[in-house]
Amino acid sequence: MSAIIVLATRNKGKIEELNGMLSEHGIVVKGLDDYPECPEIEEDGETFEQNAIKKAETVSKLLGLPALADDSGLEVDALDGQPGVYSARFAGLNATDRDNIEKLIALMSATPVDARQARFRCALAFAAPGQRTWTCSGSCEGEIVLAPRGHEGFGYDPIFYLPERDLTMAQLTEREKNKISHRGEAVRKFVTELPRLL
Numbered sequence: 706m707s708a709i710i711v712l713a714t715r716n717k718g719k720i721e722e723l724n725g726m727l728s729e730h731g732i733v734v735k736g737l738d739d740y741p742e743c744p745e746i747e748e749d750g751e752t753f754e755q756n757a758i759k760k761a762e763t764v765s766k767l768l769g770l771p772a773l774a775d776d777s778g779l780e781v782d783a784l785d786g787q788p789g790v791y792s793a794r795f796a797g798l799n800a801t802d803r804d805n806i807e808k809l810i811a812l813m814s815a816t817p818v819d820a821r822q823a824r825f826r827c828a829l830a831f832a833a834p835g836q837r838t839w840t841c842s843g844s845c846e847g848e849i850v851l852a853p854r855g856h857e858g859f860g861y862d863p864i865f866y867l868p869e870r871d872l873t874m875a876q877l878t879e880r881e882k883n884k885i886s887h888r889g890e891a892v893r894k895f896v897t898e899l900p901r902l903l
């Protein structure tokens with residue numbers, strides 16, 4: 706048996722990671738490039754959870770299908786939790802991953818090496834027609850480094866350092882990343898709920 710879930714995103718990194726984790730549970734994840742009629746959704750919530758709920762419910766209503774959404778980002782302690790929900794637009798509305806990384810490196814260069822703690826957070830929301838929306842979250846602790854390393858993953862992965870591995874997130878294979886990431890933690894919670902949700 707296989708089921709299609711629409712992931713309310715055009716972020717190829719998220720679609721790839723979710724498929725990597727959900728295919729073994731009989732789920733095919735499709736992104737919004739497969740549904741060009743879906744408009745951009747303004748992410749105006751104050752929390753990852755609010756944004757994830759808005760994305761999942763908007764897409765589920767529009768298509769009449771079960772939809773999952775991921776809202777995620779990076780919280781840096783020395784920046785009082787920034788960029789947080791603004792992670793994707795940290796360096797401006799059309800910022801690339803590289804732009805955002807450069808801005809963060811510039812801001813962190815004056816911060817002592819022992820004060821560079823940060824975490825990725827991920828909120829997932831699952832919405833389906835006639836069903837109450839379900840949410841969960843995950844997080845992953847690390848440190849910001851000023852020299853990007855690795856080419857796997859996406860977003861801030863090249864400057865997100867995992868001290869216990871002595872590697873950045875971008876130096877892990879997708880499978881290794883999924884085992885320890887904020888998104889991996891959230892998806893494992895989603896998987897335990899699947900029998901009730903689908």
Ligand SMILES: O=c1nc[nH]c2c1ncn2[C@H]1C[C@H](O)[C@@H](COP(=O)(O)OP(=O)(O)OP(=O)(O)O)O1
Nearest residue numbers: 714715716775776777778779792793859860861862
């Ligand atoms: O595993 C990750 N590894 C590195 N960086 C990450 C990760 N997870 C989120 N991030 C960063 C990327 C982006 O700057 C922001 C997400 O923003 P977020 O609005 O959730 O995603 P998005 O705009 O790319 O796609 P969409 O909203 O359509 O799902 O946090």
Ligand SMILES: [Mg+2]
Nearest residue numbers: 748776777793
């Ligand atoms: Mg977004």
